[in-house]
Amino acid sequence: MSGNTRRDFIKKAVAGTAAFLAYPPARVLGANQRVRLAMIGAGSRGQELLRQVREISDAELVAVSDIWPRRFDEAKQIVPGIQTFADYRRVLDMKDIDGVLVASPLHIHARHFLDTLAAGKDLYSEKTMTWSIAEAEQCLQAAKRSDRVVQIGLQHESGGPLADAKKWIGDGIVGKITHVESWMSRNSPHGKGQWVRPVPSDCTSQNVDWKAFLNGRPDTGFDAFKFLNWRLYWMFSGGNITENMVHQIAWIMTALDLPLPSSAYMSGGVFSEKDGRQVPDTIAVTMDFPNDVVVTWQSTFSNSRYGLGEHILGSDGTIEHVAAANDMVTGKSEERIQYFPEEVNRPGAAALTGQTPTGNHMANWIDCMRTRKTPNAPVEVGYRSAVAAHMANLAYRQKRRITLEEAKAVQPEF
Numbered sequence: 131m132s133g134n135t136r137r138d139f140i141k142k143a144v145a146g147t148a149a150f151l152a153y154p155p156a157r158v159l160g161a162n163q164r165v166r167l168a169m170i171g172a173g174s175r176g177q178e179l180l181r182q183v184r185e186i187s188d189a190e191l192v193a194v195s196d197i198w199p200r201r202f203d204e205a206k207q208i209v210p211g212i213q214t215f216a217d218y219r220r221v222l223d224m225k226d227i228d229g230v231l232v233a234s235p236l237h238i239h240a241r242h243f244l245d246t247l248a249a250g251k252d253l254y255s256e257k258t259m260t261w262s263i264a265e266a267e268q269c270l271q272a273a274k275r276s277d278r279v280v281q282i283g284l285q286h287e288s289g290g291p292l293a294d295a296k297k298w299i300g301d302g303i304v305g306k307i308t309h310v311e312s313w314m315s316r317n318s319p320h321g322k323g324q325w326v327r328p329v330p331s332d333c334t335s336q337n338v339d340w341k342a343f344l345n346g347r348p349d350t351g352f353d354a355f356k357f358l359n360w361r362l363y364w365m366f367s368g369g370n371i372t373e374n375m376v377h378q379i380a381w382i383m384t385a386l387d388l389p390l391p392s393s394a395y396m397s398g399g400v401f402s403e404k405d406g407r408q409v410p411d412t413i414a415v416t417m418d419f420p421n422d423v424v425v426t427w428q429s430t431f432s433n434s435r436y437g438l439g440e441h442i443l444g445s446d447g448t449i450e451h452v453a454a455a456n457d458m459v460t461g462k463s464e465e466r467i468q469y470f471p472e473e474v475n476r477p478g479a480a481a482l483t484g485q486t487p488t489g490n491h492m493a494n495w496i497d498c499m500r501t502r503k504t505p506n507a508p509v510e511v512g513y514r515s516a517v518a519a520h521m522a523n524l525a526y527r528q529k530r531r532i533t534l535e536e537a538k539a540v541q542p543e544f
């Protein structure tokens with residue numbers, strides 16, 4: 131497909147779904163009425179979300195949509211009796227559904243996001259909010275035009291450590307913050323590529339609605355490996371930036387109340403997972419923010435020693451948030467957040483350990499569906515973290531530092 135045709139297609143695809151401007155009214159929920167939910171995309175994450183919802187007593191899982199019937203059997207093992215649909219639009223047609231959980235692959239999020247709002251449903255959409263900056267803009271506008279409750283699956287926004295970090299920064303004990311360093315590292319056994327899923331025998335062109343999966347991408351014939359391993363290809367994914375950095379950049383942007391980055395640079399490559407994937411496994415991102423803040427994020431898939439974390443570096447103190455790192459004393463992994471004063475500017479001040487318990491992100495959405503309050507990871511957080519993530523990937527793909535204005539002007543390419 132030529133560049134122009136591709137661009138036309140993207141415009142039409144998204145414009146088609148965004149065409150519904152008059153949102154139907156939501157069902158009015160009685161105080162004792164259970165919230166009725168449906169899901170689009172019941173794969174690996176979708177099934178985790180089904181289990182999360184199952185634990186919430188005032189919510190009921192009614193229907194699931196997927197383009198591979200195997201997922202119906204899997205969903206029924208979690209929620210016996212759940213209704214199943216091959217076409218997600220049939221789910222959106224159901225008048226008595228209050229909210230929809232979207233856990234489809236990244237390149238279809240925007241379509242499912244826009245159509246869910248257009249159908250008048252509240253929305254829980256997995257991260258990253260969209261595959262491109264243009265789509266992020268459209269979803270943000272659509273959410274602002276509607277009165278629907280939108281929660282993005284950035285669950286660390288409901289975490290206790292974020293509340294602790296915000297409090298310490300708000301209290302002024304960190305001082306002027308000029309740099310945040312963050313990292314995320316993993317490893318896998320030799321010969322087993324990170325993320326790679328084997329293809330089961332029922333993953334065939336007869337069983338899978340390949341056209342629906344492509345969502346307008348050029349069709350080079352059914353490819354079961356790509357269908358299952360969409361994370362490895364730019365056409366469907368943003369790689370580890372949209373899989374993992376997005377969680378941390380959202381967390382950092384919320385903690386420091388940062389606007390969009392002014393520029394981004396990303397180096398790295400496919401250095402350890404030479405299995406034909408397009409998205410890099412070794413990454414170093416630098417993001418400049420207005421008001422003198424630099425955020426760095428580093429990641430590898432071939433060393434897991436330091437797990438995942440953030441260091442917020444201030445003139446008066448340091449916030450250290452680490453998760454899944456090897457604890458050298460006990461050998462156990464854990465998440466913790468601590469504050470350490472800078473002796474030169476806060477002599478004699480005490481170190482602190484965060485104590486705020488982590489909230490239930492799913493329950494927060496369902497609660498907000500009743501109260502109509504803003505959830506912990508609203509569309510603005512989804513938007514800002516998506517734009518930051520796409521800026522990093524655009525810089526990598528264009529092999530140069532990219533500004534926000536330049537990134538916004540880039541037409542998405544397959």
Ligand SMILES: NC(=O)c1ccc[n+]([C@@H]2O[C@H](COP(=O)([O-])OP(=O)(O)OC[C@H]3O[C@@H](n4cnc5c(N)ncnc54)[C@H](O)[C@@H]3O)[C@@H](O)[C@H]2O)c1
Binds near residue numbers: 170176195218342
């Ligand atoms: N928040 C988190 O911590 C977290 C963790 C893992 C994954 N995720 C996100 O969840 C999403 C799904 O990831 P996954 O690993 O579950 O992928 P997956 O491939 O296992 O599942 C996606 C499902 O969507 C279905 N699907 C594809 N196209 C569809 C369409 N047009 N209509 C309906 N269903 C369709 C597929 O058949 C599949 O069952 C991704 O955006 C990923 O980033 C979030």
